[in-house]
Amino acid sequence: MPPVVEARGLVKRYGAVAAVAGVDLTVEAGDVYGYLGPNGAGKTTTLRMLLGLVRPDAGTVRVFGRDPVAHGGRALDGVAGFVEFPAFYPYLTGRKNLELLAALDRGGRAERQRIDGLLDQVGLLDRAGDRVGGYSQGMRQRLGIAASLLRAPQLLILDEPANGLDPAGIRDMRGLIAGLAAQGITILYSSHLLAEVEEVCNRVAIVDRGRLVYEGTIEELRRSFGERHRLEPSDVGRAAAIAVATAGIDDVAEDGSAVRFTAADAAAVEALSVALGRAGIGIRSLGIDRASLEDLFFRLTDQDEAAA
């Protein structure tokens, strides 16, 4: 079974600028795949290529094994979502916009009957009869989600879906994505909200200046940077000195009331704790210092910048 999304060597140039410079992506069925990068990194351009909106200058795209550029709308069967922001006809009501999109999906009465349910699901049923021109950005985001779900997708591509949503809306969005993922829908989630991605995604790709700098799980990314430990002792200075002297303990750094270090193995950590006890230094806490996705993201992109 081919991957849901498979991109190889994607390149897109606008004049002298390479918006996307050789990106490879593999999204497997059931993934909640985070696509991360700073503004201008080429995320949206990549998504446009996946949806057949933009022709790559080089490379190939397959979505469910089909080429969206060559096959147009037919290649997007089972695919829904939006790029940059969901856009609708401002002079039509929310409901009419969805009816139009259902018609363009060759939907019949069954699809039209689902519309009110979807509007209710995204909290827009009471505003469904209003023109979209009067909707807030958050309401348009919600309508964009409803429009995507109208296609009963197997792959959902969401570009910054939390934009314009209030905290409650973001929480609802997170819940919705988790619910859809639980139903087996593959989700490609592009965002700059790293905490959101960390919360909902099982795999991520990080792109910087058009190039892919990482693809894999967040845990693998953590491991690639080495696991650090965080110790809160009663005496930071002495504890740091003991850590430096302990075999298997490296990269010792004082950080306020804590000492951070890497350990070769669990035995090295045990040896350190024993040594601290013998020196009469109390241990308030000792544990693995889990780097947030944000830390990892900046380490990766900083590395990339330094390399450039």
Next chain:
Amino acid sequence: MTAVVYRWELRKLVAQKRTYAGFLAAAIFALAFVLVLRLKHNAGVPSDIPLGREVKHTGLALPLVLLQFASIFGAPLITALVASDIFATEHQNSTLKTVLTRSVGRGSLYAGKAFAAATYAAAVVVTCGLVAFVGASIAFGLHPLRDVRGATHSIAGAFGLVAAGYGVYLLPVFVVCAFSFFLSVVTRNGAAALVGALLYALAFQLVSALPGIGGGKRYLLPNQWEAWQELFHAPGHGGAVARAVWLCSLYIAIPVAAGWLVFRRRDVAGD
């Protein structure tokens, strides 16, 4: 799928205010003629225009006389109103990406929009004619029509001829509409497409007025605006009408095909 796009394009037009501006302008244009002719008894009957002498004798004449006046500016303006905007507004609202990520191909979208623009152009012209017909019939009565050769046509027969005349007149209307549609695709700017279409129609008028054009005039757009008159001069000969059919088809096909070549490969980025 083209039919689905077409139906929804019409529904979208119905939901927009600017759609009605064209109909309103067409109706006002027709009513203004009726009122002027009715109120000013000494108003010059446009006798130099085919059927001009008949405008105060029957309501069937004015719709045809109006065509002559509308050709230079009014018809191109009103018919280009929607065609110039039908693609540009998708760019303005960033909705191309929305529709192109559904199950509709670019070809169906393009064709559906082209047919909708043409339908609107035809509807506006027909509205103008109907308003003129009803208004003039109320003002001057509904009687048989005497054509340019002096032959008299019954009301029903004349109505059929008027309808046929409008059918022929729609050919150059579609030419302007097609060019405006092309500009809407290429420029992504409704105002530029509208102005461009008007300049296109006016340029033909200017070229047609150049000395030394001679027989070439018959292949220019201004002559096609007048092709309907053949129905009232020498019906059955069909020279001008037949020429209008093939020539306008050519004038329509070229911009429509060119627009398609641009649209089918266009990157939808930021639209």
